[in-house]
Every structure is written in C-alpha cells, then in structure tokens.
Amino acid sequence: MSNSSKLERLWSPWRMEYVGSDKKSEQEEEYDFLEGAEEDCFLCQYSAASGDCGKMVVRRTDEILVCLNRHPYNNGHLLVAPRHHLARLDEIPHRTLVEMTGAIVEYTNKLEKLIKAQGFNVGLNLGAAAGAGVPGHLHWHIVPRWQGDINFTTTIAGTRVIPQSLEALWEILVATSTGSDF
Numbered sequence: 611m612s613n614s615s616k617l618e619r620l621w622s623p624w625r626m627e628y629v630g631s632d633k634k635s636e637q638e639e640e641y642d643f644l645e646g647a648e649e650d651c652f653l654c655q656y657s658a659a660s661g662d663c664g665k666m667v668v669r670r671t672d673e674i675l676v677c678l679n680r681h682p683y684n685n686g687h688l689l690v691a692p693r694h695h696l697a698r699l700d701e702i703p704h705r706t707l708v709e710m711t712g713a714i715v716e717y718t719n720k721l722e723k724l725i726k727a728q729g730f731n732v733g734l735n736l737g738a739a740a741g742a743g744v745p746g747h748l749h750w751h752i753v754p755r756w757q758g759d760i761n762f763t764t765t766i767a768g769t770r771v772i773p774q775s776l777e778a779l780w781e782i783l784v785a786t787s788t789g790s791d792f
Contacts, residue, residue, distance in 0.1 A: 647695050653747040657693040665780040673706040676713050678776050683753050685774045686721045690714055691749035717752055724782050727754035
C-alpha cells in the first residue's frame with residue numbers, strides 16, 4: 611500500500627469558486643484608511659473598506675467593526691474590534707468600549723438564536739506574548755460553543771470540522787441586523 615492511499619481527504623467543492631476564478635480583481639475594495647491605520651492590517655482594511663470585504667464584515671459603525679473570523683475555531687466565530695488601530699486597552703475611547711461591549715452582548719444573543727449556540731468563549735489576547743495574532747489592533751473573539759462540540763477529528767487528525775460556510779453565516783447575520791448603534 612502506498613502512502614498516498616493512506617491520505618485522508620476532506621472534500622471542499624465550494625473552494626472551486628475561489629481557486630477557479632480571478633476573484634482578487636473582482637473583489638478589490640476601495641479603502642479610505644482612518645488616521646493611524648496600518649495598511650497591512652486586515653482589521654484596518656475592513657474598517658476602511660467601502661464594501662463588505664468579501665462577506666466578512668457583518669457591521670461597521672463610526673466606532674467599531676464586527677466581522678467573521680476567516681480561520682474560525684468554531685462555527686459562528688466573530689471578531690469585535692475598534693475601527694482605529696489600537697494596541698492597548700487604555701487607548702480605547704470610553705464610547706468605543708461601550709459600543710464594543712454592546713456588540714458582544716447583541717451578537718452572543720443573535721448567535722444563540724440563529725445557530726442555537728449553547729454557550730460562548732469571549733476573550734481578548736492582549737499582546738503578542740498572550741497569543742494575539744494581530745497584536746497592534748485589539749479585537750475580542752466571540753466563539754460559540756455546544757455540548758460535545760469537541761470531537762476526535764481535532765485530536766486525531768488535527769482538523770476542525772466547521773458545519774457552515776462563512777458566506778451562509780454572513781448572510782443570516784446581516785439579514786437579522788437591526789442597524790442599531792447599541
């Protein structure tokens with residue numbers, strides 16, 4: 611038996627749209643960067659874009675950004691961030707902090723109803739030493755959880771199984787947005 615016959619495959623036919631087309635030129639966004647933005651920071655790009663950034667942005671207000679995590683730990687994994695590129699908690703204006711807290715409350719409630727989440731991990735990795743992947747732009751993670759959502763696949767195969775596409779999640783979140791300013 612050759613090594614290739616032992617290789618496990620996870621089929622993902624939805625990726626053909628990305629692989630088989632010139633999506634980059636179709637999805638070019640116009641950016642109007644905020645003062646202090648880092649042009650290579652995806653959160654600054656999402657904050658400054660005129661569109662939905664390929665259906666990743668769920669909400670953008672004057673103060674905050676709510677977006678899908680492109681590399682989710684679980685279905686429904688969202689990021690809540692200030693629109694400005696801020697690295698420290700003491701740099702966040704009070705009104706922004708209040709709006710971010712309101713968004714965390716709103717989206718945990720929304721995910722509980724829409725995808726039947728049974729609990730949440732909500733957290734912030736503050737600084738590179740704490741595991742922040744984007745240490746210069748603070749953001750909170752909202753990770754929906756279900757009883758028994760950790761299974762053998764992650765342990766044995768080092769693979770996460772996410773049961774819903776990011777686009778499908780984006781569509782239900784945007785469809786139910788109230789447009790409120792918290």
